[in-house]
Structure formats: C-alpha cells, structure tokens
Amino acid sequence: MKPIVIITGASRGIGAATAIKAAKQGYAVCVNYLHNDLAAKNIVTQIEQNGGSAIAIAADVSQEIEVVKLFNTVDQELGSVTALVNNVGILEHKMRLDQMDMARLNRIFCTNITSHFLCAREAIKRMSTLYGGNGGSIVNVSSAASRLGSPGEYIDYAASKGAIDTLTIGLSREVSKENIRVNCVRPGFIYTDIHANSGEAYRVERLASSLPMQRGGTPDEIANAIMWLLSEEASYITGTFIVAAGGK
Ligand code: NAP
Numbered sequence: 640m641k642p643i644v645i646i647t648g649a650s651r652g653i654g655a656a657t658a659i660k661a662a663k664q665g666y667a668v669c670v671n672y673l674h675n676d677l678a679a680k681n682i683v684t685q686i687e688q689n690g691g692s693a694i695a696i697a698a699d700v701s702q703e704i705e706v707v708k709l710f711n712t713v714d715q716e717l718g719s720v721t722a723l724v725n726n727v728g729i730l731e732h733k734m735r736l737d738q739m740d741m742a743r744l745n746r747i748f749c750t751n752i753t754s755h756f757l758c759a760r761e762a763i764k765r766m767s768t769l770y771g772g773n774g775g776s777i778v779n780v781s782s783a784a785s786r787l788g789s790p791g792e793y794i795d796y797a798a799s800k801g802a803i804d805t806l807t808i809g810l811s812r813e814v815s816k817e818n819i820r821v822n823c824v825r826p827g828f829i830y831t832d833i834h835a836n837s838g839e840a841y842r843v844e845r846l847a848s849s850l851p852m853q854r855g856g857t858p859d860e861i862a863n864a865i866m867w868l869l870s871e872e873a874s875y876i877t878g879t880f881i882v883a884a885g886g887k
Contacts, residue, residue, distance in 0.1 A: 641692070643717045644869070645669040645709070647700050647758060648727035650679035652831030653780065656858035657724055657865050658682050662691030664866060667717045670695045671709060671727075692717075700727050700754035701746075710761040719772065722869050723762040725755040725803075726780045730796040732838045744795055751799035755779055755806060759821075767817040774818025776869045777810070779803050780861075783827045783884040793837065800825075804880070811878030820877040822868040827884025828855045851886030 644661050648654040650672035658668050659682065668686060670693055672679040679695035686693040694716055698709040713720055729750045731743055759777055766775030784793075785800035804823060811821035827850065834842040843855035864881045867873055 640718070641665060641667045642721045643667045643669070643713065643719065644722040644724060645671060645713055645720050645758070645762070646724040646726055647671045647754065648673075649724075650675045650682060650695070652833060653826065653829060653858045653861045653865075654724070654726040655682050656862040657726065658693065659685060659689075660859070660862045660866050661722075661724075661869075662686040662693055663689065664870070666722065667691075668693040669709075669713050669717060669720075671698055671700065673697065673699055700758055701749040703757055706754070706757040706761055710758075710765070714765070719765045720762055721766065721773070721775045723758055723775070723777045724780070724865055724869065725758055725777065726865075727751070727754050728780060728782070728796075728799075728833075730793050730833060730837050732836075733792045735791060736794055739795060747793075747795045747799055748802075751796065752802045752806075755803055759806070759810060763814060763817075763819060766819050767814060769817050772818075775820075776873075777819065777821045778865050778868045779807050779821070779823045780865070781807070781823050781825045781880070783825050783882060783887060785825060807880070808878050815877055820868075820873070822873065822877060823880045824861060824864045824868065825880055825882045825884065826856060826861045827882075827887050829858060829861055830855050831858055850884070854885060856883060856885060 649658040649670040698705040781803040782800040784797035789797035807823040
C-alpha cells in the first residue's frame with residue numbers, strides 16, 4: 640500500500656514543491672490549502688500527469704473543526720495518514736511589537752502554532768501504536784527566524800517558529816516509543832509568495848548577497864530536506880533540525 644501524506648499549505652511555495660516530490664517518491668498526497676482552488680488543482684494535475692495520486696482539500700487548519708474534517712476526508716478518500724508535513728505558515732506586514740494589535744497576534748499564532756498542534760494531534764491518533772496504528776513520520780516547517788528573532792520586522796512570526804521548534808522537541812520524545820518520528824526543517828530566505836505579505840515581495844533578492852552562499856533558496860531545496868526527514872532513510876532520527884538557510 641502507498642504511504643499517505645498530508646501537506647498543509649501545499650497549493651504554493653514550499654508545500655507545493657514538497658507535494659510534487661512526495662508524489663514522485665510514491666506517496667498518495669493530500670494537498671491542503673486555504674482559498675486558492677486554482678493553484679491547488681494545478682498541483683494535483685501536475686502530480687496526476689506524472690502518474691502520481693493526489694487530492695486537494697480546502698481547509699483552514701487554524702480551525703479545529705476544519706482540521707478534524709480534513710483528516711476524516713483523507714481517511715475516506717486516501718486511507719489512514721502515514722506522514723504529515725506541518726508546513727502552513729503566514730507572516731504579516733513588517734512592524735515593531737509596539738504597533739501590533741491582538742487580532743494580528745491571534746492570526747499569526749493560530750495559523751503558525753495552533754494548526755501544527757491540531758494536525759499533529761489528528762495524525763498521532765491515526766499513526767500511534769497506542770491507537771492501533773503502525774507508526775509514521777511528522778516534519779514541521781519552522782524558520783531560521785526562530786533563532787534570529789526578526790527584530791523590527793515580525794517578532795510575532797519568529798516567536799511562532801520558536802514554538803514550533805519546542806513542539807518538535809517535546810512531541811518527538813512524547814511519541815517516539817509509538818513508532819512516530821518528529822523532525823523539523825528551518826528554511827532561510829526562499830523564493831516564494833510569502834514575502835509579498837510582509838510588504839516586500841523582493842525581500843530574498845535584496846538579502847541574498849548577505850548570505851554566506853550569496854543566494855536565496857528554492858522551494859525544491861527545502862522540499863528535499865523535508866522529504867529526507869520524512870523518509871525511512873532518516874529512520875534513526877527524531878527531535879532534530881535541518882537548517883536550510885544558505886549558511887546563515
Ligand atoms: P506561501 O508561498 O506563502 O504559501 C502559503 C500556503 O499556505 C498556501 O498554500 C496557502 O493556501 C496556505 N495557507 C495559508 N493559510 C492557511 C490556512 N489557514 N490553512 C490552510 N492553508 C493555508 O508560503 P511558503 O513561503 O512556501 O512557506 C511555507 C512554510 O515555510 C511556512 O511555514 C513559512 O513560515 C516557512 N518558511 C518560509 C520561508 C520563505 O522564505 N519562504 C522561510 C522560512 C520559513 P492558498 O494558496 O489557498 O492561499
């Protein structure tokens with residue numbers, strides 16, 4: 640039977656690159672997304688044209704009811720999930736903390752933190768040997784920002800990624816006896832749409848030369864790290880991090 644992966648936020652950027660790679664490696668893929676039906680369908684079509692299998696499911700993973708529905712739909716349409724990529728993450732316009740309101744903080748924390756907890760919870764209920772499952776693998780997508788803090792730009796986003804780092808450590812130890820591995824990738828500056836949300840679409844171009852490798856990264860390069868941690872090649876690795884940030 641094919642391994643089954645749910646990738647949150649997979650209609651664009653790093654999630655989309657990971658979905659395409661996972662399908663090439665033989666996974667049946669659930670492409671989760673929020674609003675962009677066209678982009679999600681495009682990823683599913685690309686996968687199917689290459690002989691893979693995928694479904695697209697719109698669900699706001701910051702909402703518990705939608706996460707539960709997402710996993711139940713995957714149970715029915717693909718089968719019980721064996722792998723999860725907690726990829727979803729947003730940032731908002733650059734500002735100092737003294738300008739941030741509660742609504743913004745809630746949006747960032749619910750989308751970037753709560754969603755990862757809720758999706759991991761649903762995955763564990765299906766993967767854990769405690770619940771009769773056969774185990775599985777979870778990869779969380781954090782950011783180099785968790786170590787740098789993003790002062791003057793978006794410390795809310797950076798702090799949300801700090802929470803994902805801690806989730807990775809704690810959860811990996813909580814479920815390691817249940818045949819579930821939990822790891823994390825921390826990307827640096829990657830060419831995706833996310834930077835436009837901060838008000839600087841060409842952020843990567845501006846900062847690339849400040850990196851030791853003198854360039855930004857591609858979504859594909861992050862997908863490679865995610866898929867390796869997800870795979871059996873990383874079978875003795877849990878609770879750890881790959882920093883994919885061009886040397887920073
Ligand atoms: P992106 O290109 O902006 O794509 C965002 C994806 O998330 C889209 O598929 C979007 O769906 C989906 N999405 C947004 N809110 C959602 C929600 N509430 N529920 C479900 N799906 C939702 O993002 P990216 O740059 O690839 O980032 C992916 C991950 O890498 C994030 O966790 C980000 O923090 C992290 N990261 C990125 C960089 C970078 O430089 N790009 C650096 C470090 C870390 P729609 O298409 O429907 O809007």
